[in-house]
Amino acid sequence: MDLVRLRTAGGVTLQALARGTALLCVAVLGQAVAAVMLLAATLSFGLGLVFLFPPAVRLTRAATRLERRLAREWSGVKIEEPYRPAPLPPVPQADGWYRDGRNLYRTPRIPAFNRRLKWLTTDPATWRDLAYLLIGLWSGGLLAGAPALLVLFGLGGGMVRFTEAGTAQVVWGNWHVGLLWAGLALVTAPWTAPWGVRIHGQIANSLLAPTEKARLARRVDHLARTRGEVVDSQAAELRRIERDLHDGAQARLVAIGMTIGAAEQLVDSDPNAAKALLTKAREASVTALHELRQVVRGIHPPVLAERGLGDAVRALALDSPLHTRVTVDLPGRPPVPVESAAYFAISELLTNAVRHGDATEAWIDISQRGGNLRISVTDDGQGGADPARGTGLSGIERRIAAFDGVLALNSPPGGPTTAVVELPLGAVATPVPTWRSVTIAVGWTLCWLPLFPQGLVPMVFKILDVREKSWFLALHLPEPFQWPVIVGMILMGGTMFTAAAVLTAQQKRAEEGACG
Incomplete structure (x- = not known):
């Protein structure tokens, strides 16, 4: 049993390491896509080559859709697409021309392109996608791939020292340090590798999820489409009710009135015939009442109003x-x-x-x-x-x-x-506490500072024995204090990041629960 558990844990760890490495590669690919997007935007709005912008946006959205899919499949974080509804195709005027501003066109091609270009450029999600691809490598991608990178740095970087001339030489002392780091990375991988993949999904969710304005725009578009369908459905329902009343209950009530009138004329001369007519009128009234009840039941069943959905469905099942x-x-x-x-x-x-x-x-x-x-x-x-x-x-x-x-x-x-x-069913959303909003804002804004430039990057410099100190605080301290400061910075940034990610996820789950 212990061997099976060990194999299962090893498989999960290797899977998490592979996924983290894949996410890091996807983040590197995102950097290339972001560069293409920046170049297309520069050529489009700087030199007027606007036809380059829509393909670049499609490429960017394809990259972020891949990020959303991986976050859903590997991190369990479902991220909705944040894009505003696409514009409707242009409609010709009465004379057959298509208007776009002050210009008229014979074909809808140019007005449709202008609408689509405006839609892509004014949608905030377009630029949020670009921002995510630019910082994705340095946030979620690096965190997801950090366990595998630490193993590689330990096995490779610990054996090599770069001299001032730029050449590399093997140092056996650093080789032992490198193996120590590689072993430490492998031992902690069962916890750090899945954590990095999950945190990558939370980062993607925080940057790629739709904003409130985008949700509102999609909601308005959905309501505009369903409103017409509901109106048509209600009109059809009213026509059905009118037809049922006209052809059923109304016709029977008219026949009942005529039958009673005939009975009135025969009541003195032929009482037996009058009684027979009244009997037919009574039977017709029972049928008309049954038809009226059927019509009422088709509008809103009385049992549903009186007993609720469960009993109404049970009564429906008995009649089926x-x-x-x-x-x-x-x-x-x-x-x-x-x-x-x-x-x-x-x-x-x-x-x-x-x-x-x-x-x-x-x-x-x-x-x-x-x-x-x-x-x-x-x-x-x-x-x-x-x-x-x-x-x-x-x-x-x-x-x-x-x-x-x-x-x-x-x-x-x-x-x-x-x-x-x-x-x-609908629910009332609870307000967000002030402390939660402040913690989320401070965490997302400042977590990268101790985590990367003061934590992970100096750690890599120490492992590779790079002598450049730059503006890294830990490398300016005496040797005994460098590693504690580096580890402390990483823990501080990781704690801030984790707190912001967890609180953001809790808030989104609360909003989704409130929205049903």
Whole structure:
């Protein structure tokens, strides 16, 4: 068992070292991409070669997307794309020309390019990507690759001393020091290597995540798109209600009135016929009442308003031809609009299972996950469900889109079909304490100073026996105090950085939980 654990720990350590080295290489590649971006920006806005800027931005965004993907897969940090919504394509005027400012164009090519160029240049995320690529090597990349670099420096740098003439010679005393550093780096690698990879993800999250303005812009764009869909859906619902009332209850009420009128005329001359007509009127009134209840149930079921979502879904399951099992685990009642959207989504999913899936059984699970209402509907039908085929799934998507809900569908041919609906319940965000904001700001702003120019760089100079002291504080001190000061600087910078990263991650998790 101990041998298995040792092998597992060794594999995890080697994986973390490999990932840290890969992240360092990606950061070096980011430096090259940043240089291309700077050159393209200089040529575009300095010499007017604006056609070079969009490809450079696409290259920069490809590099930062790689950073986000690696942070998600290796550090477990999910980073949303921060870019503002792309501009809509230009629309021609009544005369067929396209206007861009004071200029008119026959084709939309130049107006579309100008809109896209303005979108790329005015989006703060474009320049934040560039800033991240410029400093990524010296922050997250160097931290992630530091364990592997220490091993290499120990094995290589400790054996070599650079003379004043620039030549290198082997020094056996430094060789032993180098092996000591390499051994120390390998011993601490099980802790430092995964830590460096995780911290790289936190740095990427702090610099590459969307700002509040970007989130607001995306939110406005999402609301603008869903508003039209909701309006169309409501208009279609009103037309359905009007049609049901006109063709059903209204027609029956008119027939009831005519039947009662005929009975009034026959009540004296033919009482038996009048009684028969009144009996038909009573039966028609029962049918009309049933149809009115069906219409009302289609608008908002009374059981949903009186008993809540769980009992309403159980009543829906009893009316369904499917053998349905319902599991409800809710701490309380969701908001009324969310409850209504969830009920009709479940109703439509059961209807689809009967009409299109030929299902015989269904399983419904309703629970609360964090700030979301989570609904899972599974049936044993033939599968193959697709929202694009107009089987009611697109209507569910439109209905829940108004609440920022999502629909995940897994329906392979042959079944089974599983649909998962998540609807945010909403919550109130707690204010950020002042001490937390100050700690985060000071940590991100000043952590690099003791960590790099006063810590890691002097350490490398000491390992390589470089005689240049420059402005490194520790190298100007007497020999016995140099290593303690270097280690103290690294610990100080690492502590500041870790505190800022942890508090930032906690704050983002709190915001995500508040947003549902």
